[in-house]
Amino acid sequence: MLRHSEFFGRASWEHPTPPDLKTLTPLFDHLDQDYVSVHMPAPRGEMIVELHERVRNALDHIVTTLDNDPEQPRTVLICTHAATMIAAGRVLTGQMPEDPDTDDFQCFTAGLSKFVRKRADPEEGVAGNWTCELNSETSYLSGGAERGWHFNGDESFVAFPDDPREDKEASKL
Structure with a gap:
């Protein structure tokens, strides 16, 4: 269970969090009880x-973990929310638009995106080392593309400095 999670704009209240392992274990048979969420x-x-x-x-954590796995897995499936998927596409391809509201990586309900690694050299890192071969493909769905999403401003509910890294209370990722 990797909780890279949903995107919520800045707010003065706490947003909901995913359930913990104790809650999920009775519902799912094969959860890694030793896994600790880090991001x-x-x-x-x-x-x-x-x-x-x-x-x-x-x-970076996911790819490094898989690169170091003795079984050398070649494929990973990431199921996530639209904002996180768009950010993942930008990180993997290294294509961050000047305006984050740019509609570059598509996100439709049950869309499938496929990213292929350019070089398997761990020294290359993750950012910019992938090409996008499928961008929210939906042809396999009877209704095709539905409920597309893209960024629309910072979606914050409170005012913060222009650069969130200047805010002493901002999360330092």
Whole structure:
């Protein structure tokens, strides 16, 4: 269970969090009881730049873990929310638009995106080392593309500094 999680804009209240292992274990047979989540979103939300940093850190962790796995897995399936998927596409391809509201990586309900690694050299890192071969493909769905989503501003509910990293209370990802 990797809780790279949903994106919630900054707020003065705490957003909901995913259930913990104790809650999920009776419902699912094959959860790794030794796994510890390491890339949690800030409880009071985050700005888009913070989301991208968190997703980059999570993807670095995932790919490094798989590269170091003696079984050398070649495929990983990530099921996530739209904002996180868009950030993942940008991190993996290294294509971060100047305006984060740019509609670059598509996110439709049950869309399938496929990213292929350019070089399997762990020294290359994750960011920019992937090509996007499928961008929220939906042709296998009877209704096709539905409920597309894209960023629309920072979606914050409170005012924060222009650069969230200047805010002493902001999450340091």
